[in-house]
Amino acid sequence: MKNKTISTHTRADVTKAFPAATPIYQNSAFESQSDYFYSRLNNPNVAELEDAIRVLEDTDYGLATTTGMSAIQLTLSLLKPGQRILVNKHVYGCSFKLIQWYTEHYGLELVVTDLSLESIDEKLKEMDMVFFETPTNPFLFTIDIAKVSKHFKALKSTCLLVIDNTWATPLYQSPCSFGGDISLHSATKYISGHSDVMGGILLTNRKDLADELRSRRFYTGANLDPNSAWLLRRSLHTLDVRLERQAINTKRLVDYLETKNEVKKVYYPKVDGKQLTNYATLIFIDLDSNIIDNYGQFCSHLKLFSTGTGMACVTSMIAQPYTGSHASMDNCEKEDMGLDKSTIRLSFGMEDPEDLMNDLENAFQQMKGK
Ligand SMILES: Cc1ncc(COP(=O)(O)O)c(C=O)c1O
Numbered sequence: 001m002k003n004k005t006i007s008t009h010t011r012a013d014v015t016k017a018f019p020a021a022t023p024i025y026q027n028s029a030f031e032s033q034s035d036y037f038y039s040r041l042n043n044p045n046v047a048e049l050e051d052a053i054r055v056l057e058d059t060d061y062g063l064a065t066t067t068g069m070s071a072i073q074l075t076l077s078l079l080k081p082g083q084r085i086l087v088n089k090h091v092y093g094c095s096f097k098l099i100q101w102y103t104e105h106y107g108l109e110l111v112v113t114d115l116s117l118e119s120i121d122e123k124l125k126e127m128d129m130v131f132f133e134t135p136t137n138p139f140l141f142t143i144d145i146a147k148v149s150k151h152f153k154a155l156k157s158t159c160l161l162v163i164d165n166t167w168a169t170p171l172y173q174s175p176c177s178f179g180g181d182i183s184l185h186s187a188t189k190y191i192s193g194h195s196d197v198m199g200g201i202l203l204t205n206r207k208d209l210a211d212e213l214r215s216r217r218f219y220t221g222a223n224l225d226p227n228s229a230w231l232l233r234r235s236l237h238t239l240d241v242r243l244e245r246q247a248i249n250t251k252r253l254v255d256y257l258e259t260k261n262e263v264k265k266v267y268y269p270k271v272d273g274k275q276l277t278n279y280a281t282l283i284f285i286d287l288d289s290n291i292i293d294n295y296g297q298f299c300s301h302l303k304l305f306s307t308g309t310g311m312a313c314v315t316s317m318i319a320q321p322y323t324g325s326h327a328s329m330d331n332c333e334k335e336d337m338g339l340d341k342s343t344i345r346l347s348f349g350m351e352d353p354e355d356l357m358n359d360l361e362n363a364f365q366q367m368k369g370k
Helices: 003-008 044-057 068-076 093-105 145-155 207-220 226-236 239-257 295-301 331-336 353-367
Strands: 061-065 084-088 109-113 129-133 160-164 182-186 200-204 263-267 282-287 305-307 316-319 343-347
Touching: 044 061, 044 200, 044 226, 061 068, 061 207, 068 093, 068 129, 068 160, 068 182, 068 200, 068 207, 084 093, 093 109, 093 129, 129 145, 145 160, 200 207, 239 263, 239 282, 239 353, 295 353, 305 353
Parallel strands: 084 109, 084 129, 129 160, 160 182, 305 316
Antiparallel strands: 061 200, 182 200, 263 282, 282 343, 316 343
């Protein structure tokens, strides 16, 4: 045999490697005796991540996807032309746009309402899918999953209840234990926690839905890549300690912000200890017009809060949803959900809370008399 051929077929003997952590299976293909077939269908790193998250959120099935948006897109693909979807009015801007685009393109009926209100609008007809976040982005309103599930399943038993659980995290809320059919996450946020990887996850207790979603993921090529799965799995190991620290920081900073005249309102979700057991990191505040008119200047005085699209990371961040996370919606749509330029999103990281407080205080002081 020629050296070239021997070299081509050279492989490490890993039968005695016993690695302490799962290596990255950077494979597209597997040999015919493998359980994995092809990485568009499945991959060991993806499977490990799926199992680790579904156990945390207490569901039977988990499916990782390239991003949070692809998890939403796969869910929407369960609908057929002519069917009706309800979306809660307070929802991430790109999710709203995707749902709007999907319903126009595929001939579905879209209904937008506020599910965080005390009572559900009795005039609403039967739905094929109900999609919402709780706590909501923006404003962190909480929606009673069990109540919404009971209401819409009584109208139509096959109605699918889909909950974007990104901001609650798999640790603090398990939507499928309260009547949700599908819970999904942008794993890019809290689960990654380091602003260095993108991913999404779909969770369910229903085998029929897991099978449907798995085959759609296979045919659309929406499976997560092994490298990202490995990073997310690694991040998941520290999710609880990160959130514990960030929850403490968040409470301290909320108490401080509530004392500030420049802050007109602080939004923090209802933690009832039952549906939502704790909360960390992301809050909204309404700032007075003096600061909003000079928002860029206010941000420039902050040394510990970076600006941009990231959030729920180990470092703190500030953003204006009107021009950022909800920029894809038109002004009327933003007005309908009650969003204007004065609402600011803060994401508290793992810095010392005193330092975060001092940084905000310094920026408030610098803006005095502006
Ligand atoms: C609540 C929520 N869902 C979904 C997404 C989309 O996730 P991704 O950016 O991973 O596609 C985001 C992104 O900000 C989000 O905030």
